[in-house]
Amino acid sequence: MDNLILLISCFVLGILLRRAGRMPENTPAVLNSFVINVSLPALTLLTLHQLHPQAALLYAALMAWLLFGLGAAFFYVMGKRLGLPGKTVGALMLTGGLGNTSFVGLPMIEAYYGHQALGIGIIADQLGSFLVLATLGLLVAGYYTAERPSIGAIAKKILLFPPFMALLAAVALMPVAFPPWLESVLHRLGGTLAPLALLSVGYQLRLGHLAGNSRNLALGLVFKLVIGPALLLLLFAGVLGARGEVLRVTLFEAAMAPMITGAIVALEHDLDPPLVGLMLGVGIPLSFLTLPVWWYLLRGF
Structure with missing residues (x-):
């Protein structure tokens, strides 16, 4: 409960600080840069080094690939049926097909499942969401803007992240025991991820352009927050018979709000910017209400 209160407090503080004008406009860029270059690498190094490899972790690694594939197919078909512009379909694929598995996902996992479950979330984020965005996501963005990213550029983006x-x-260092001082340093640096990430998300929150976008917004969020994770639950638990904490955390990650980085890629390619802003601005606060429901439902698995 303490972790959840911290997350909500940081999210609200971000909103209030922006409205009060007490911080510079580039605050999110600075916070995001620290999280990407310091907090998340430290947390990744610490938690994955302590993680015990198991076959069930494949569910975490595959989740984002399957979710993006399902989302791309869903939005392509619905786009054809509803006569949506190509850029709107591309925007929905990049926001409704990719989950916020790091900036929101990792703090929420820690709040609901505890620090020991973060390794599962990092696998889902790094081997799933990040790689999907850096490969399929860039290809989708290029397809809807007639750009074709080179394989070399994609590989460089992945390897240097x-x-x-x-x-x-x-x-590589799994066989090597970390000294206590290093674990302490990594723990303290990794601990900055949750408050800084949620502060940044709150600071960037924008609500506007609802007029004329409500149908497309509902289409994107219903898939991202309900249909997508439900289909994966049916596949993993219903068809494959998976059970346990890895499954619960993996599906919890699948139910996260739209991915901020995916939205940034969509904006960089001018894929329906008003809709992209709404997917984040409405999706993230709404996920604070839907995630507890998913947590409750997943307890039986």
Whole structure:
């Protein structure tokens, strides 16, 4: 409960600080940069180094790939049926098909499942969401704007991404015991992720352009917060018979709000910016209401 109160407090503080004009406009960029380059790599190195490999972790790694594939198919079909512009379909794929598995996901996992479950979330984020965005996500963005990212550029983006470098280091150093002082330093640096990430998310919250976008917004959020995770629950638990904490945390990650970085890619490619802003501005606060429901439902698995 303490962790959840902290997250909500930081989210609200971000909103209030922006409204009060007490911090510079580039505050989110600075906070995001610290989280990406310091907090998340430290947390990745610490938690994955302590994680015990198990076959069930494949569910976490595959979740984002399956979710994005389902989302792309869903939004493509619905786009054809509703006559949506290509850029709107692309925006929905990049926001409704990708979950916020790091900035919101990791703090929420810690709040609902405890610190020991963060390793599962990091696997879902780094081997799932991040790689999907860096490959399929860029291809989708390029398809709807007639741009074609090169394989070399994609590979460079992946290999030089600090949290991914930390993931590789954590796996390589698994046989080596970390000294207590290093674990303490990594723990303190990693502990900055939750408050800074939620402060940044709150600071960036924008609500507007609802007129004329309500149908597309509902389409995107209903898939992201309800249909997508429900389909994965049916596949993993119903068809494959999976059970346990890895399944619960993986599906909890699948139910996260739209991914901020995916939205940034959509905005950079001018894919329906008003809708992208709404997917984040409405989706993130709404997920604070839907995630407890998913947590409750997943207790039986």
